[in-house]
Each structure stands twice: as structure tokens, then as C-alpha cells.
Amino acid sequence: MADGRPNAGISGENLLFLTDEQLRQGIEAMFFAYRGFTADPDRILTDLAYGRAHHRAIHFINRAPGTTVNNLLNILGVTKQSLNRVLRTLIEDGLVESRVGKSDKRERHLFLTEDGRALEGRLSDAQRARMRAAFRDAGPDAVAGFRTVLEAMMDTEMQRTYTRLKESGA
Amino acid sequence: MADGRPNAGISGENLLFLTDEQLRQGIEAMFFAYRGFTADPDRILTDLAYGRAHHRAIHFINRAPGTTVNNLLNILGVTKQSLNRVLRTLIEDGLVESRVGKSDKRERHLFLTEDGRALEGRLSDAQRARMRAAFRDAGPDAVAGFRTVLEAMMDTEMQRTYTRLKESGA
DNA sequence: CTTGGAATGTCAACAAGGCTGACATAAACT
DNA sequence: AGTTTATGTCAGCCTTGTTGACATTCCAAG
Numbered sequence: 001m002a003d004g005r006p007n008a009g010i011s012g013e014n015l016l017f018l019t020d021e022q023l024r025q026g027i028e029a030m031f032f033a034y035r036g037f038t039a040d041p042d043r044i045l046t047d048l049a050y051g052r053a054h055h056r057a058i059h060f061i062n063r064a065p066g067t068t069v070n071n072l073l074n075i076l077g078v079t080k081q082s083l084n085r086v087l088r089t090l091i092e093d094g095l096v097e098s099r100v101g102k103s104d105k106r107e108r109h110l111f112l113t114e115d116g117r118a119l120e121g122r123l124s125d126a127q128r129a130r131m132r133a134a135f136r137d138a139g140p141d142a143v144a145g146f147r148t149v150l151e152a153m154m155d156t157e158m159q160r161t162y163t164r165l166k167e168s169g170a
Numbered sequence: 171m172a173d174g175r176p177n178a179g180i181s182g183e184n185l186l187f188l189t190d191e192q193l194r195q196g197i198e199a200m201f202f203a204y205r206g207f208t209a210d211p212d213r214i215l216t217d218l219a220y221g222r223a224h225h226r227a228i229h230f231i232n233r234a235p236g237t238t239v240n241n242l243l244n245i246l247g248v249t250k251q252s253l254n255r256v257l258r259t260l261i262e263d264g265l266v267e268s269r270v271g272k273s274d275k276r277e278r279h280l281f282l283t284e285d286g287r288a289l290e291g292r293l294s295d296a297q298r299a300r301m302r303a304a305f306r307d308a309g310p311d312a313v314a315g316f317r318t319v320l321e322a323m324m325d326t327e328m329q330r331t332y333t334r335l336k337e338s339g340a
Numbered sequence: 341c342t343t344g345g346a347a348t349g350t351c352a353a354c355a356a357g358g359c360t361g362a363c364a365t366a367a368a369c370t
Numbered sequence: 371a372g373t374t375t376a377t378g379t380c381a382g383c384c385t386t387g388t389t390g391a392c393a394t395t396c397c398a399a400g
Contacts (some may be wrong), residue, residue, distance in 0.1 A: 022305070024298070025317070043300040051355095070375090077205060107377080127197055145316050146199075155209065275396065
């Protein structure tokens, strides 16, 4: 539980990367990096009176056009009331279009409009620029490790969602 | 701007890891992983009628006992009013102690009480357990890459803060 | 010694975006 | 016909962020 630098070579393998101190550094790295991760889109969004919730909705509608509300709910992990508030403003503002389902008319399929895609592009460009710089600085091996650790950190349900999205876009 | 799999070997080096699709996967990995990252402490906190803001305050007070309010403000990146609301409840509940500074009596130095350290331990244990599992699954090389990319993703100011904390704890 | 500014606290008001609960509607399923 | 599903909506609550205004305390420079 305490730290320092104990157990300098247990079990033959070098497990120094699993000390509490290393884990704490990982935790703090996540905290500070996530701030950077959201900083650039946040700046664009506040000018438009939108928030991160709008960004997330726009991102995943762009990622999976025609997705249903229920599907989006599962991806985002919020309540329908929360999502609905966000979607309503996006639809009113003409960034998202909601079409009644053909086979199942209860479902609404969500699409970005021209304007919606334009905003999505601005937000993505900003967020990707930082990610690109970080990836380039770190190099391909580091990027592979980055992704491996993040995947292992997800809830298993989210791992599946993430993998499904990943494969649909490749 | 579009994707697919273009430019399959520009500039001699293999830059496939910098395609928009790769970056988008990185973005989504951050999103889903951060959910996992906060999930376990969040469960503990809701039972106690605390939120993530309380966790963050407790974490960094534990990390740097005796820190001033101003210093904490810089680390957390929120307004003093926001932090003050959180600190007040923690002090009222006997988890944090605020001592007037010796040399500069305007400053308040913050410490965790016995109870505060107990809660910090519970929260840290929960968060570290997931991080440890992820690190172990991914292996030391992946962990090194993970940290490299996260550091590169931070604002430069936060990089300095992160490094300072890291070195103070090693 | 006075005054300016820094560090802190506090009050008030507000907004975003989570949440729960209740209820309505339409469509699909059994 | 009755139940379940998908969605929307209203009302209300909480946390946590914001701004603005103002008080207090106290160091430090003039």
C-alpha cells in the first residue's frame, strides 16, 4: 500500500511499472491529458453556446449516420432525458436531422445536416490536431501502447462498443 | 479530411499511425477509457454524497500535503468559488484541515485528517485496481507508450505541473 | 505609516448537464 | 386485445462549473 521502491524484481519479471507510485502517475497523467484532450473543442463550443454533450452527440452521429436514439444512448451512457435536451437544440438549430424509421416507425434515425457536418469538421480538426501532434511526438510504438492501455481500462461493455465502432470505420 | 486508407507511405517513413482514422480511434479510446477511469471512484463517491470534484481535491491534497488553496486552484484548473464550495464541505465533514500559514497568514495550508486519508485510500485503491489491471494486461512497453502520448497531449503548463508532481513523489 | 495589491473567503445568481420519476404516444409484437 | 418497446416531454433536483461584487487580512513598497 505504501510506496518508495519496494519489490525490485519479484517473480523474475520486472514489475516496477506496477508500483503504486507508477499507478498514481498514470492516474494523474489521465487527469491532465483529458483536460488537454477537451480544451480545443471546448473553446469552439463555448462561442456557440454548446457544450461537450453536444460535441459527443455530433461526433457519434457523424461516426454512425442513421443511428437510432437508443443506440446513441448506449454509446454515450447518459439518460434519454439528458440526450434529448441536447438533441432537441441541435435539431432546432438545424445541425441534426431526425428521420422516422422505415421498417420500424418508432425509431428515429439521426443524421448531420450540411451545417452539422461543418461544425463536426471544425471540432474534429481541432481535436485531431492536438492528437496528431501528440502521436507524432510520441511515435508509432508509443501510440500502440497508448491504445492498448486505454482499451484495457475500459469497461468490457465499452470495449465491445469501441471495437464495433473501430471496425465499422476501418 | 476524408479517410479510407490514403497516403500509404509518404516521406519514406510509415506514417499510417497518423491517418484521420487512427486519430479518431485515439479520440474515441480516450472518451471510453476516461469513463472507465472514473467509474469505480464515482460509485464510492455517490454513496457519500460527494462528487468527482471532491475526489480531485482529496487526491491532490494527499499528494502534496500542506498545499495552499492557490496552488490547488492552479492544479485543478477551476475557480476559487468552485473549489471553495468543495473544500468547505470537506472541512465541515472533517476530512480536510485548513491551517493558517505561519510565514504568510493569508495562506491556508490544506491537510487530510485521519478520516480524509481513509477515504483517499478507498478511492485510490479502487482507481489503482483498474489501472493496475490495465497496466498488467498491456505490459511495460505499452505503459511507457501510454504515458508518453498522454504527456504530449497535455497543455505545456500542465506538463510542468505534472512533472513537478511526478518528481516530488518519486 | 499608509496604501496598494495579493490571498482568501463569501454571497448571489446563473448555466450546463447529469439524474429520477411520471406520463403520453405510436408502433410493434404476441 | 394487451403488452412491450422506442421515443419524447414535463417537472424537479443535484453537482459543478461560471461571473461579479465585496470583505478581510496582511505583506511589502513607497
